[in-house]
Amino acid sequence: MLTSLGRSVISFIGYLGELATLASETFRSLFVAKFRGQLFLRQVYEVGWRSQLVVIVTGMFTGAVLTAQTYFQFSKLGMKSAVGSVVAVALFRELGPVLTGLMVAGRVGASFAAEIGTMKVTEQIDALRSLGVHPHDYLVVPRVTALLISMPLLVAESIGLAILASYFVGTQILDISAPYFLTNLMRYTGARDIKMALIKGFCFAVIIAFVSVHQGLTAKQGAEGVGRAPTEAVVICSLAILVINFFLTFALNILFPYGS
């Protein structure tokens, strides 16, 4: 059993090493390779624009349902006016970045792994190399940069829509006073919460980008290999987002303590 555990630990360390190598080569590509503006914009469209539906639905319904649940509990304690601030803090600090991260991992991470995996097994990546084009420059850099730029914006959009939905449900469907809702929301949320949301969004983008691209580049031959790449990308990204979020929460609470 110990041998098997040892093997798993070594294999995990090896995997982290491969991700670090991919990240450092991508970083190098950013400086030594020519910038491919068209590919970058196409990826921004794929990552940012085509994620709109999932981000809008996730944001609005999370805000709405969180408001309703918080209201049902807080109204018993006579704290209805605090609903807006509690929902906003929860959205900025946890739910916004984590849920957007999970949705983007499912949509974008899977597509990165599937596209690159298919290109690998059909020799298209070897064809790029044979034509003197580094696959990192052509395939990895545009995807990674597009995701790193789009993700914080998607997180901000998701939280903004969630708060709008929260305001609508709280003041139009439930009986929270609009001025109280807004006053408490503004009083208890601030720049530190926005920074925390955007930093978490950026960190999750790093995870999704490198994990899914790595799954694609290491896809095994055949339909099974290509099929497995996106599935594993989504599973690894989702687990990594949830686990790393825990540590990020502690680290960011030191940087941006609540109530400061």
Added chain:
Amino acid sequence: MISVRKLTKTLGTQEILRGVDLEVARGQTCVVLGRSGSGKSVLLKHFIGLFKPNTGEVWVDGEEITHLGERQLGPVRKKVGILFQSAALFDSMTVEGNIAFPLRESGLTDEKVIADRVAEALEMVDLSGEQKKMPENLSGGMRKRVGLARTIVSRPACILYDEPTTGLDPIASDSINRLIRRLQKRLSVTSVVVTHDMKTAFHTADHVAYLHEGRIYFEGTVDELRASHDPLVDDFIEGRSGDE
């Protein structure tokens, strides 16, 4: 033009190449024969740096490329083009996009010049006017021709062919064999053709090497191959499995 010395390569636990020595002279067409799984394609991909050997040396045009990194291999890959077994066309691009790709990547921006070069390459592979088609709408033979057009459009000094007729019907295979021969004459390029198809070998080769159990077992001209009385070579040429 290309030479490998004492090349060994292991993939996983399998020893694919066990000390291959081969020399391809400039302007010559060398056909590497061998059974499926004998390591022909692995050997071919060493010539362009797509594989790194465990031991041994690879020389291209007087330069040792064995230890060159991916970015340092760029200039070598401008001299040597490869036609992949699957053609490896970029499926998100049209025929024109595929063929223009190496030109655009090399910094050519004049669309008129690019269009003329694409048309010229397509004419050489008998596919004039097919610029706007997507790879998914092409037959196997047409895909290979487009792959070949993409290879020759940047005018390499050497072309590598990985199983150019595999998966094609006899008529399409014959047409590809003739095309290889015609391009050799028209472009005066060095060619290395990896195949198990004897028709391709007899039709295109100046020089033949037979790869068996990770080593070059036989080397000579087509006439020498035909005249060989070695039972192993003879069985391969005649397609005899030896099974009852």
